[in-house]
């Protein structure tokens with residue numbers, strides 16, 4: 001590939017030859033973009049100019065790009081900006097991106113090859129012979145590097161050795177080797193053997209595949225059905241830096257309401273208002289916390305979206321209010337398929353407004369989903385997003401602020417105008433305005449969920465929306481969070497949920513979760529109990545089951561399982577101050593609530609690929625039991641600091657050195673938790689449901705390391721607009737010789753403090769005196785402090801003569 005010409009045009013460098021074009025720019029510091037357009041002459045009338053390229057992934061409020069410089073050095077062009085360098089060979093087209101300057105910079109990504117095919121004139125006309133791999137990019141995959149993320153995937157946390165397809169698919173049920181699934185995010189964080197990270201994001205919603213060092217162990221290959229490959233290389237050096245840069249590019253997730261983090265119950269098969277009332281009563285009479293009920297498709301009249309069946313739900317508004325009084329939020333499901341029925345206002349409006357997906361021949365495309373026949377709003381067009389958003393008025397007026405968007409791959413069971421499809425969805429050549437379905441399929445759910453968020457924000461500005469989606473493309477985190485779809489009630493799916501949610505977190509989606517106890521198939525009491533324990537740290541916690549499966553509300557299997565589930569749910573409620581703080585942190589840092597160990601221990605090879613455990617923040621490690629009839633498990637404690645057992649958040653247990661394996665004893669009611677030296681974690685008392693994200697009773701578990709410790713707490717009303725009064729509190733313990741000084745620093749405009757605050761502290765060899773606490777007690781290495789209201793400083797002297 002020869003690229004003879006180049007020109008600097010504003011903040012972009014254009015390089016081109018007889019047939020190929022590449023545009024290089026630096027949208028953010030540490031992020032370099034190469035828009036690769038091989039064989040562009042054949043497909044682009046304006047060659048060597050490229051038409052503007054809209055993106056579903058990029059945040060709309062992007063900053064101005066960085067300035068770039070370009071110079072020639074032999075056959076190479078040297079392009080620099082934002083701290084990065086791109087070297088592009090004009091004789092071969094090979095390029096590399098370095099962090100820093102050409103002499104000393106670290107090589108991030110290196111491409112020997114990128115190529116395209118001259119589009120066949122038939123392609124555009126006959127999608128059944130559409131070449132599914134029109135453009136290709138091959139990047140070096142150095143031996144030993146780990147490949148994280150790629151959206152929603154089965155398999156281990158490191159995707160090396162997998163061949164992945166980006167094509168959102170409704171698969172009921174999915175299995176531990178199913179690919180693709182519902183969510184496509186062509187973004188990976190690469191971690192080398194020294195623990196240094198960089199990112200690669202290919203912003204193409206087109207059908208794509210990625211071969212992650214499977215066919216060739218030394219190559220990561222992207223192949224797209226589209227004419228271009230829009231590549232972003234993101235600098236590290238830590239995985240957390242890559243994730244933050246990805247969110248700077250594609251957006252941060254908005255803060256969820258606190259109630260969405262509480263316990264939720266769902267079932268496909270709850271059919272009437274009275275059934276829902278009975279479920280709430282079942283929770284309340286057994287002292288089981290409950291914050292939300294998800295309401296599946298049977299509330300609708302004949303599966304007509306934006307309707308409510310009047311017989312089964314005679315007064316939805318009253319029901320929503322009645323539930324809210326009991327601390328329970330109703331979250332209805334919404335499907336995109338609109339019943340094609342003249343006289344049904346949603347259909348009539350969609351038709352009149354030209355909002356629908358069409359066939360290649362230009363007719364409205366008609367398929368079958370739950371409504372039959374069904375038509376599909378074209379959420380890839382802004383005017384359709386606006387129209388769908390306006391439809392949320394109905395639910396907002398009922399007092400609803402949470403919504404569950406399903407089937408938005410989009411799923412389509414059959415077509416009335418049959419064409420070849422890939423999976424149960426729309427045909428490749430269906431039309432979205434003038435774009436073929438194969439180009440925008442993966443982004444269909446983004447527009448649908450954007451509409452939901454915008455709708456609730458418009459009609460209920462005093463509430464904070466909670467939007468769940470099954471499908472999505474890069475950037476979906478700005479609009480909604482993801483649940484992992486139709487999993488199965490098996491132990492292998494329980495274990496799979498950790499790398500799956502972890503992988504979504506590493507793909508910029510910080511609040512993803514899996515259905516507790518499995519959607520398909522009958523669960524068992526033991527699997528339920530262990531699944532609830534695993535889910536204590538899921539970003540949200542929803543029990544959901546398929547129609548026809550055995551009942552799986554927490555009490556259905558009796559004792560000892562009910563007690564174990566109650567213990568896990570109470571643990572969840574206790575941890576909400578910490579989880580909500582992490583949720584808030586995600587809105588600033590993009591670090592997920594449930595963190596794979598690699599996020600904080602990338603240079604520790606045992607931690608890097610450990611995906612049977614997870615971290616809640618940097619300081620709390622969760623090592624749940626994932627196997628039937630096991631009451632012990634092996635736990636890896638990452639190197640670099642000590643870890644103290646805090647099983648079930650109860651008493652401190654033994655302290656273990658990092659970089660070691662230990663065996664956790666975990667009978668049915670026990671969740672093994674470990675607190676890292678140097679960290680403090682806030683928690684509260686269990687409650688039947690959440691209220692405000694302010695904690696009349698607050699406790700801290702703290703482990704003073706050699707440098708003391710830090711802990712954080714974010715508080716606000718728990719709902720309402722994100723700019724309402726809030727407070728971020730840091731408690732910092734600093735050592736100086738024999739003394740430890742603990743300070744509390746709060747920032748923000750939220751008034752009022754905890755009414756009862758205690759600190760449980762380990763890590764001190766002895767205690768001679770304590771100043772500033774209301775009372776204290778030191779025994780067996782554990783110091784308990786009762787803290788006065790509005791405290792700001794505690795001083796502890798270590799020394800031999802304890803009191």
Ligand code: MIG
Pocket residue numbers: 267268296297333406407470485486519544545546
């Ligand atoms: O064709 O609404 O993944 O959570 O319960 C199945 C019924 C449609 C699939 C979702 C599942 C939901 C179910 N839906």
